[in-house]
Amino acid sequence: MGQQLELLQGTLDLLILKAVSLGPRHGYGVLLRIQQISKNTLEIQQGSLYPALYRLEQQGWITGEWGESENKRKAKYYRLTALGKRKLHAETDKWKRMANVIAGILQTTPEEV
């Protein structure tokens, strides 16, 4: 396991939306999925996941439903709502543009100024 990256401020919400958009997941599942996709490079404080989930649910972007987990226990599964889908698109676009801009700035050489 290489050096873990600290999560940038405000990006946890976006990652959760993305993770949930791939199919219903309970809280722990969301964490596993993010870690799996990111190949364990992101450091996520486990406890901070839930306030974020509750906040997103309160905003109406995801919705939770009690179901049965793989280990036969009661678990709350979250999935994306229509509103959340639009939010995810908007946020993804924003993130890409921001990344491009930042990358562009960082690649600038003295000659180009």
Add this chain to the structure above:
Amino acid sequence: MTWWHSLRSGLSAVLRRKRLEDDMDAELHFHIDTYAEDLIRQGMAREDARRQACLEFGGLERAKAECRDALGTNLVESLLQDLRFGLRMLVKSPGFTAVSVITLALGIGANTAIFSIVDTLLFRPLPVRDPDGLTFLAFPRDANHFEPEFSGPEFRQIREATRGVFSSVNAMILGGLSSANARSDGLTVDGVTMPAEALFVSGDFFPALGIRPYLGRLILSGEGNVPGSDPVVVLSYHYWRTRFHEDTSVINKPAFINGRPVTIVGVAPKGFLGPTPLIEMQAYLPLGMMTLENGGDTAFLTDARTRSLLIVARLAPSVSIKSADAALGPLGQHLAKQYPRPGVQPVLQARPLRPPGLVNGPNPFPELAALFLTLSGLVLALACLNVANLSLVRASARRREMAVRAALGGSRTRLILALLVETLLLALFGAAAGMAVGVLALHALRSLAATASELPLVFEFPFSGRVFVFGLGAALVAAATVGIIPALRASRANLSAVLHEGGRSSTGRRQRLRTILVAGQVGGSLALLIAAGLFVRSLRNAQHADLGFDPGNVLNVRLDPGEIGYTKAQGVAFYSQMLARIRVLRAVQSASLVTIVPLGDNVQGDDIIIPGHETSLGEQPPHASYNAVSPDYFKTMRISILYGRDFFDSDTDVSPRVALINETMAERFWHGIDPVGRSFKRADDPQNDIEIIGVVRDSRTEDTYSPYTPTFYVPISQGYSPAQTLQIRTAGAPQAIGPDVLSVVRDLAPTVPVLSIRTMSDVVNNGAGGLLLFNIGARLSAVLGLLGLALAVIGIYGVTAYAAGQRTQEIGLRMALGAQPATILWMVSRHGLAIIGAGLALGLAIAIAVSHLVGDFLVGVGATDPLTYLGVSLLLSLVALAACYLPARRSMRVDPMVALRHE
């Protein structure tokens, strides 16, 4: 998210909080457990896996708290928290809490008591179905007076012609009240006769009200059309309870009204006191049974010139009073032409039956209500200022607490909210206690008023929903007034400044604010005391006014043989035999009979016709009050006969009609001429000339302050009424002769009801026309004024004592350096003096501003009477100075060493 949305989700979150907490718990533990299982699967020992999972998850409680925040439960929950905390803080300082609650209770109690009186007199609707649809019909006379009486033919014509406008038109007669003098009918059950105020109603009256009987039945639709044919009576609930103690066996019991047999068939519902405000109707009879009262005369139903019916009509659905009046217009014109009514505008009107309803004449209630609500509002304001002041003191003591709470992350709004919640709790406790105080105050007032009148006045002021809402409103206003300033102040405290200044806190601004508050209290209490002073002076003036008669040593015994069915001949014989036997009793100086007791009974009047005295068109015809009295009346009451002679026993029913007139009548109608020997006629009895045989001094009859009205007296033999009052002037205390008089009456006629025995002085002091209103006004305003004074004294004392206490160190230093006690006294009390000065100026300004409210109710004293203003200011200053001096004297005696070590 809007605040509404957040509040709603917060609220519902609180409601389903238990489930929410369980869910949250389950969800978080699921996470940890599943992670631990994964770790075990990866080969970790069970114990270690569990610990590792918990460790990586982080603080479980913190995560939960953040989740709760995310859900928005915090607003409502923190409010509940504040409530619990506020309650704890109040319990922790019981002295402050007790004083504040008592102060607010007095303020709110005074207000709820006065509001419930106002509510009863002005707002409370009749307890019937759709009370707003009930009206009575009348022709207006002038702005304040109207004529609500109709004849039988007029009633039937109106009923036929208004079928589209009214769903029900009914006639009623207030028994006794409509006859020559106000008397009740006598209800005899099991041989005991007691007066009952009777209402005679046409058959559809109760169906139109839409009320159900408490017991038995009410008057039925078909009853009352034929004179004398339906001898049934329905009792009011209140009368049934007080006289028969809720005995259900009186139903269907044979009874007698004025000696004629009737059957009690039912009890009207609880709370229904009849269609008039203030006077309780105790027995309801069919309209046709009016013959019980007038000896079989059916003119009230048949004669077009006998107008004694009141018409109560219910508006048809979706008809307003305005459209009803429009429809009544032509009918009124037609009626006025067919059955002329002099002195009346030919405009038939429907008027709302709600208070004041049938009360004729100018209505003083709104102005009285405004006056006393203003005064009691002032008391509440003073109470609020006082509690605000206490809270300020307490706030300074709690500045550390506030600063620490702020430092620990309490937001400013949160701190203000917490303090406001505390004040709100105080105010609510105050309101609860205040409503109890109000109920007690009303009870006291009711017993005071119960002695006022021979009529069953309704002085019941039930605790209604409106009163409760009013009290709650007063509490909220109080909480807002009291809480907001200290809360803003305390929450603004600067942390490091507070924590560094040690125990002492003495910011000038805080003290300045308290100074302003106390000056406001002094001003408010001065205004209240001035109002009280004016009322008390007015009462004293009224008490010392020349009544024109001498009420001392006179006993009044009110009798009514008509209530057991005596005929006129029987009545006349009874009264003359009784008078002869009373006059020879020991200690009796003179004895006489009177129909209308001055200042006690309602005055009767009639238009009069004077030969040679022409009335021009549009001018009111001459009008005079009259009374029927026996020989020796003027001697018993000590009213001087100026010219002519008293009545003799030889003035009888068959001798020529004679009258004595008062000075005002002589002056007005026979100006400059000797009236003795001249004659006039009553409009009600135009056949008979009445010869004037004498002139008597003016004396009070209706009230103690209005200008005298023309009044004439006729011999009681020429104006018989079954209800008469025996008046006896005695050598000693008048009450002492009571038993002797009773035994004479019992001996002559064992069953004649003796309605009351009271002294003439009592009638003057407590009679409806006497000083009752002055008494109530003076007592009420004095109580309010003294309440205000007490509150102001506490305020001044508090602020001076506090300031002196704060400066103990400084005073010690000054004294150690050689300052004289007098200098210290001046230094400490100077501040108080300034407060008193400012307060007096403010109070005088308030008093003058509200003086126009008081002015209408004063007699013999102006609303801006300088003597009262000066005297009360002086009194208040002295009391306030004393309140200042006490703490100042204590500072003067401070031992310098003690003071310096005070740190």
